[in-house]
Structure formats: C-alpha cells, structure tokens
Amino acid sequence: MVKEAGSVALQNLLDVQAHDSAIDRLDHRKATLPESQRLTELNDNVAELNADIAIATKNRDELAREQDRLEGEMGLADQKIQREESRLFSGAVSNPRELKALQSEVAMLKRNRGAAEDGLLEIMVAKDTADSTLSSLEAERDGKLARAEELGRTVASLLGAIDSELEGHQGARAQAAATIPADLLELYEKLRSTKGGVGAAALEGGTCQGCHTRLPSREVERMVNEGGLQRCENCRRILVVV
Ligand SMILES: [Zn+2]
Structure with missing residues (x-):
C-alpha cells in the first residue's frame, strides 16, 4: 500500500x-531503424556475393590450371615432333619400314597436338567467360560494400543521436524519480x-x-x-x- x-x-x-x-x-x-534493416540486407547480399565469388574463383582457377596443363602438353608435343621430324629429314633412317613407322609416329604426334590445341581453345573461351563472371560479381560486391560502409556511417550517426536523447531522458528521469x-x-x-x-x-x-x-x-x-x-x-x- x-x-x-x-x-x-x-x-x-x-x-x-x-x-x-x-x-x-x-x-x-x-530497434526498428529502417536504415539498420537496410544495412542488414546489404550485408547479407555482400555475404552471398562473397560465397558466389569463392565458387567463381575456384572455377576460374581450375580452368587456368587446365590451360597451363594443355599448354605444357603442347610444348612437349612440339619438341617431340621437332625431334622426330629432324630424324626423318636427316637421312639417318633409311630403312623403308623404319621410315614409314617414323612418318606415322610424326602424324600421330601432330594429331594429338591438334586435339590438345582444340581443347586449349575451348578452355581459353571458358576461362574468359569465368573471368568476366568473376569480375562482374566482384564489381557488384564492391558496389554493395561501398554502400554498406556509407549506410553504416549513417546508422552510427542516427544511433548516436538517439543515444544522446536517451541519455538526456534517463538523467532527467532519475532526478524526477529521486523525489518520489x-x-x-x-x-x-x-x-x-x-x-x-x-x-x-x-x-x-x-x-x-x-x-x-x-x-x-x-x-x-x-x-x-x-x-x-x-x-x-x-x-x-x-x-x-x-
Ligand atoms: Zn483511465
């Protein structure tokens, strides 16, 4: 009572x-600041884009490795073809059967090299696509990140203003309550x-x-x-x- x-x-x-x-x-x-809600959405978008970027980077790197592998394979094939052709034209091999075998060996090496070159072209096209996918994802992420940073500063200043209003009310409330x-x-x-x-x-x-x-x-x-x-x-x- x-x-x-x-x-x-x-x-x-x-x-x-x-x-x-x-x-x-x-x-x-x-608790319900619209700017805070927008900031949360933006940060979620950035996180999703980062996940997409990780996948796109992995895909691009795999293609780059495949490109390196095929280029290496072609380099070796070129050396081998050169070696076999110089044997063929040096006159060192004169046995017709051996010559024929050498000719078909060179033909096979050239076919393999051709197949590797076709594969390499496909990989290079795929890698170009992967590169542009990756850079457009990164550009989108960077844009959202910049907006999130700007919005973060806005939210901080809005919250700061609310906090100083709150402090004012809390102080005055405590003074009034002390007399009750x-x-x-x-x-x-x-x-x-x-x-x-x-x-x-x-x-x-x-x-x-x-x-x-x-x-x-x-x-x-x-x-x-x-x-x-x-x-x-x-x-x-x-x-x-x-
Ligand atoms: Zn009443």
Whole structure:
C-alpha cells in the first residue's frame, strides 16, 4: 500500500512517466531503424556475393590450371615432333619400314597436338567467360560494400543521436524519480509493466489521459478535494490531477 503521496511527488511522477514513454519510443526507434534493416540486407547480399565469388574463383582457377596443363602438353608435343621430324629429314633412317613407322609416329604426334590445341581453345573461351563472371560479381560486391560502409556511417550517426536523447531522458528521469517515495514508484512500475508502458496519467478536464475515459463529475470532484493518490476507476492507473 502506498501510504502517502504528496502533490509534488505526483506531479514528478507524471514527469517520470513522460520520460519513460520517451525512452520507450526511442528504444523502439533504435530497434526498428529502417536504415539498420537496410544495412542488414546489404550485408547479407555482400555475404552471398562473397560465397558466389569463392565458387567463381575456384572455377576460374581450375580452368587456368587446365590451360597451363594443355599448354605444357603442347610444348612437349612440339619438341617431340621437332625431334622426330629432324630424324626423318636427316637421312639417318633409311630403312623403308623404319621410315614409314617414323612418318606415322610424326602424324600421330601432330594429331594429338591438334586435339590438345582444340581443347586449349575451348578452355581459353571458358576461362574468359569465368573471368568476366568473376569480375562482374566482384564489381557488384564492391558496389554493395561501398554502400554498406556509407549506410553504416549513417546508422552510427542516427544511433548516436538517439543515444544522446536517451541519455538526456534517463538523467532527467532519475532526478524526477529521486523525489518520489519508493512505494509509489513501485506501484507505478507495476502498473506500467501491465498497462502498455503507462502507469500514471493526468486527469485533464475530467478525462483520464491513460484510457481517455471521461470520469463522472462527482468522482472528479471527490478526487480533487481528497488529493493524494487516486486511481482511474476505469483503467486503474495512477491519476494525477493537473
Ligand atoms: Zn483511465
């Protein structure tokens, strides 16, 4: 039970309520900042693009390795062809059967080299495509990253402004609350927690500002005459005559 509630304490309780409501609004604003939500989306996009880039890089690197392998294979084939052809034209081999065998060996080496060259061209085309896929993904990622950084600065400054407003309300609330008896403050907190954040309301022109119900004039008269702690008969909030 609240033993006594002086009119100064009750007026200050309305101040506490005003600051608490402002703090609630600012907390809500912080939690639902559209810029923060957009920033989260952008960061998610960047993470997805980074995953795509990792896959595209792996694909491009595999093609580059395959290109190196085929180029190496062709280089070896060229050396071998050169070696066999110089044997063929040197006149060192004169046996017709051996010559024929050497000729077919050179022909086979040239066919293999041709096949490797065809493969290499295909790989080079695929690698060009992979390179351009990779660079367009990187450009998209870099663009989003730059926007995310800019938005991050905007969010930080918005949050900073809200925080300094919050600090102002918290300081003023603490000052006002210091003048209020503990039991009254406790009742207020209890009501606030169950009544949508509003535990104390002004009685203005016979209307409770907590539930916006007009109270009977006899009831209003009684409250004004009695003074002290009064509650709205409709919403049970603490009523402060103003
Ligand atoms: Zn009410």
